[in-house]
Amino acid sequence: MSYFCVSLEKFSFMNFDAIDKKLLKLLQANSKQTNKELSNKLNLSVTAVYERIKKLEKEGVISNYVALIQKEKANKNFLAFCHIKLVQHTQDYVIKFEREVANLEEVMECYHISGDYDYLLKVIVSDMEAFREFMVNKLTSINHIGSTHSMFVINEVKHTTAIMI
Amino acid sequence: MSYFCVSLEKFSFMNFDAIDKKLLKLLQANSKQTNKELSNKLNLSVTAVYERIKKLEKEGVISNYVALIQKEKANKNFLAFCHIKLVQHTQDYVIKFEREVANLEEVMECYHISGDYDYLLKVIVSDMEAFREFMVNKLTSINHIGSTHSMFVINEVKHTTAIMI
DNA sequence: GATGAAACGATTACTCA
DNA sequence: TGAGTAATCGTTTCATC
Numbered sequence: 001m002s003y004f005c006v007s008l009e010k011f012s013f014m015n016f017d018a019i020d021k022k023l024l025k026l027l028q029a030n031s032k033q034t035n036k037e038l039s040n041k042l043n044l045s046v047t048a049v050y051e052r053i054k055k056l057e058k059e060g061v062i063s064n065y066v067a068l069i070q071k072e073k074a075n076k077n078f079l080a081f082c083h084i085k086l087v088q089h090t091q092d093y094v095i096k097f098e099r100e101v102a103n104l105e106e107v108m109e110c111y112h113i114s115g116d117y118d119y120l121l122k123v124i125v126s127d128m129e130a131f132r133e134f135m136v137n138k139l140t141s142i143n144h145i146g147s148t149h150s151m152f153v154i155n156e157v158k159h160t161t162a163i164m165i
Numbered sequence: 166m167s168y169f170c171v172s173l174e175k176f177s178f179m180n181f182d183a184i185d186k187k188l189l190k191l192l193q194a195n196s197k198q199t200n201k202e203l204s205n206k207l208n209l210s211v212t213a214v215y216e217r218i219k220k221l222e223k224e225g226v227i228s229n230y231v232a233l234i235q236k237e238k239a240n241k242n243f244l245a246f247c248h249i250k251l252v253q254h255t256q257d258y259v260i261k262f263e264r265e266v267a268n269l270e271e272v273m274e275c276y277h278i279s280g281d282y283d284y285l286l287k288v289i290v291s292d293m294e295a296f297r298e299f300m301v302n303k304l305t306s307i308n309h310i311g312s313t314h315s316m317f318v319i320n321e322v323k324h325t326t327a328i329m330i
Numbered sequence: 331g332a333t334g335a336a337a338c339g340a341t342t343a344c345t346c347a
Numbered sequence: 348t349g350a351g352t353a354a355t356c357g358t359t360t361c362a363t364c
Contacts, residue, residue, distance in 0.1 A: 013240040024239075027232035031196065034358060045332050050359070061238045066231060066326055067192035073226045074189075074330045075178040081278065081285060098322045105329040110322040113246065120246060120316065124328060151285065157263045157275040161231055161326060163289060164270040165239050199339060210351050215341070 014061060019044065021165050023052055024061070028162035031065045068161070076124045078131055079153035082139065083117035085146040093144045100142045106134050117149065128152075179226060184209065186330050188217055189226070193327035196230045233326070241289045243296055244318035247304065248282035250311040258309045265307045271299050282314065293317075 016024070019042055026038060035049045042049060056062045071077065086093060101110050101121065109122040121139075125131050131150075140148070181189070184207055191203060200214045207214060221227045236242065251258055266275050266286065274287040286304075290296050296315075305313070 014238055024232070024234060028234060029231065030229060031232045032230040036358070048331055059238065060235055062232050063235045064195060064233045065197045066194065066233060067189070067196045067227050068229045068231060068326060069189060069193060069328055070225055070228045071328055073179055073224065074328050076328055079276070081276075102323040107323060108328075109324045111244070111246075111318045112320040112322060114317040114319060119322070152279040153276045154279060155277040157277060157284070158267040158272060159274045161233060161273075163234055163236055163239050163241055163273075201339075213350055
């Protein structure tokens with residue numbers, strides 16, 4: 001198992017051998033596989049698999065293991081993206097906005113982006129009526145929001161959590 | 166444990182009791198907790214936890230368990246959103262575009278959306294140069310793309326996979 | 331990186347309310 | 348029907364090579 005780190009001031013990343021890459025791919029596809037199953041797929045001993053995983057966890061490469069749930073079964077069938085422009089961009093406003101938006105459970109993702117708008121939000125709710133509620137009572141009740149522009153998801157073509165290394 | 170399904174033509178969703186909601190929240194936060202740990206947090210027996218989880222898996226509420234990896238450690242520090250407009254919207258073009266885009270490993274998410282553009286893509290690569298490469302050699306080599314508009318992520322304010330029920 | 335033993339958790343059958 | 352107890356089985360973990 002050969003690792004080395006490349007450090008360039010602000011960030012550092014690992015270099016992975018072929019086995020680690022395959023292991024990460026397998027775990028990102030299904031983390032409930034036993035080390036025995038993984039050892040078969042990787043042609044390794046159970047212990048070797050175990051140690052590689054522990055190392056990847058310790059290095060912070062694997063940050064967490066989670067259950068993914070089907071949004072249709074959770075009555076969250078409505079997905080929208082909201083562009084947001086702030087009125088002003090003082091430190092205060094920005095920090096306050098970011099904190100409040102991050103606390104909204106309907107907001108799955110929030111990014112500060114380049115371009116015409118300041119932020120892009122991914123919002124998940126049950127239906128259009130719930131989205132209207134969210135906009136009126138939660139999002140636009142945050143102060144300092146200048147304008148918003150919403151796009152509704154008609155169809156989810158692809159959605160993965162797996163990063164290919 | 167009381168479940169019932171609400172069916173409205175095209176979709177159906179479960180109604181969850183308070184314990185299931187908490188259980189789903191816990192598993193979405195960390196799926197490596199043992200049933201014993203979960204049983205403590207939920208004031209239930211290990212078996213009761215086990216059976217609730219199995220039921221949620223069988224119903225398809227829990228669709229998968231995955232490892233999440235830190236993109237910084239994987240040298241994938243550059244995140245962008247791409248708007249895409251197709252030249253034409255014939256069935257053929259749409260199906261072909263969607264299939265080809267879904268096959269690109271840089272594309273984490275792809276949505277057919279309302280508004281000025283047809284699609285919104287979330288793209289993850291190592292840096293701006295890799296993004297340029299991706300645009301020139303992969304994305305725009307897909308036929309039928311009319312125009313694109315890219316937004317670069319300056320800062321990730323929030324990113325979660327957990328849906329709150 | 332492999333082997334094998336000890337520890338631990340998941341799973342199932344059984345029991346009780 | 349729904350939850351708890353206890354035995355079994357398989358996996359994780361770790362010391363040793």
